[in-house]
Each structure stands twice: as C-alpha cells, then as structure tokens.
Amino acid sequence: MGYLWAKTLHILFVIAWMAAVFYLPRILVNIAEAGDVPAVRERLVLMGRRLYGFGHVMFGLALLPGLMLWMHYRIGGGWMHAKFTLVVVLFAYFIHSGIWLKRAARGGQLPGPTALRWYNELPLVLAVPILLLVVGKPF
Ligand code: HEM
Numbered sequence: 085m086g087y088l089w090a091k092t093l094h095i096l097f098v099i100a101w102m103a104a105v106f107y108l109p110r111i112l113v114n115i116a117e118a119g120d121v122p123a124v125r126e127r128l129v130l131m132g133r134r135l136y137g138f139g140h141v142m143f144g145l146a147l148l149p150g151l152m153l154w155m156h157y158r159i160g161g162g163w164m165h166a167k168f169t170l171v172v173v174l175f176a177y178f179i180h181s182g183i184w185l186k187r188a189a190r191g192g193q194l195p196g197p198t199a200l201r202w203y204n205e206l207p208l209v210l211a212v213p214i215l216l217l218v219v220g221k222p223f
Pocket residue numbers: 091094095098102146147150151153154159160164168171211214215218219
C-alpha cells in the first residue's frame with residue numbers, strides 16, 4: 085500500500101473509531117436518564133453494544149495502516165512514542181466505557197447523567213494532544 089493510501093485510510097478509520105469513542109458515553113448518559121423503563125434501557129444497551137463492536141473493528145482498521153506508517157514508512161520519533169502512549173490511554177477509556185455498558189446491561193448502577201457528561205469530555209483532553217503531536221511532530 086502506498087504512503088498516501090495508508091495515511092488516508094488511517095485518518096478515515098480514526099474518524100470512525102473516534103465517533104464511537106465520543107458517542108458510547110452519550111448512550112450511557114441516555115441509559116442513566118432512562119431510569120427503570122426496561123424497553124428503553126434494553127434498546128439503548130443494544131445500540132451501545134453495536135457501537136462498541138463497531139468501534140473495535142474501526143480501531144483495528146486504523147491501527148493497521150498506522151503501524152504501517154510507523155514501521156514500514158518509518159515516520160516516527162519521540163512524538164510518535166508520546167502519541168502511541170496517549171492512544172493506548174484513549175483505547176483504555178473506550179474499554180472502560182464498554183465495561184460500564186456491560187454493567188448497565190446487567191441492571192447495575194451507573195454514575196449520574198452529570199458525572200457521565202464530564203466523563204464524556206475526557207476523550208477530548210486526549211485527542212487534542214494526540215492531534216497536536218502528529219500534526220506538529222514537535223520532537
Ligand atoms: C492506533 C495506533 C496509531 C498509530 C500506530 C498511528 C501512527 C501514525 C503515523 C506513523 C502517522 C504518519 C504521520 C505522517 O505521515 O505525517 C499517523 C498519522 C496520523 N494519525 Fe495516527 N496513529 C495511531 C492512532 C491515531 C489516533 C487515535 C488518531 C486521532 C485521535 C490519529 C490521528 C492521526 C492523524 C490526524 C494523522 C495525519 C497527520 C498529518 O498528516 O499531519 N492516529 N499516525
């Protein structure tokens with residue numbers, strides 16, 4: 085795969101994964117606000133599960149061209165190690181959202197809607213430095 089194709093596909097699948105990273109916590113907010121209406125809860129949990137699965141596939145598809153750019157085209161440096169570390173933290177956040185979704189599916193308690201809205205801002209705090217690192221390659 086050529087360099088430009090690898091980068092284009094990388095960015096495309098990163099966009100798709102980030103959509104899931106940002107939207108899964110929004111579904112958790114909706115579950116927390118649904119209270120004890122089982123039909124609403126079940127539908128939201130189903131939407132969440134599908135989004136979570138989609139996110140895993142998109143992450144895998146973003147990772148492959150990303151590793152190719154790093155290892156094959158040898159675009160990297162200190163910034164790339166910093167970026168990768170933050171990506172690992174972002175992935176851990178995504179898994180954590182999935183753990184909360186599974187807890188909700190079992191009928192367990194979630195944090196309140198306001199706390200979940202703050203939780204939803206965390207990926208932004210990670211995405212901004214990731215983008216600054218990859219666009220600016222500062223070190
Ligand atoms: C999954 C692990 C990842 C790896 C191994 C990886 C690796 C890379 C590499 C080596 C480049 C090439 C830079 C260049 O050609 O200039 C790149 C580009 C890029 N990556 Fe990633 N990346 C990963 C995840 C992410 C994530 C999660 C994001 C966003 C949140 C992201 C956003 C971008 C963007 C926007 C570019 C294009 C930057 C530019 O052309 O200026 N990547 N990535």
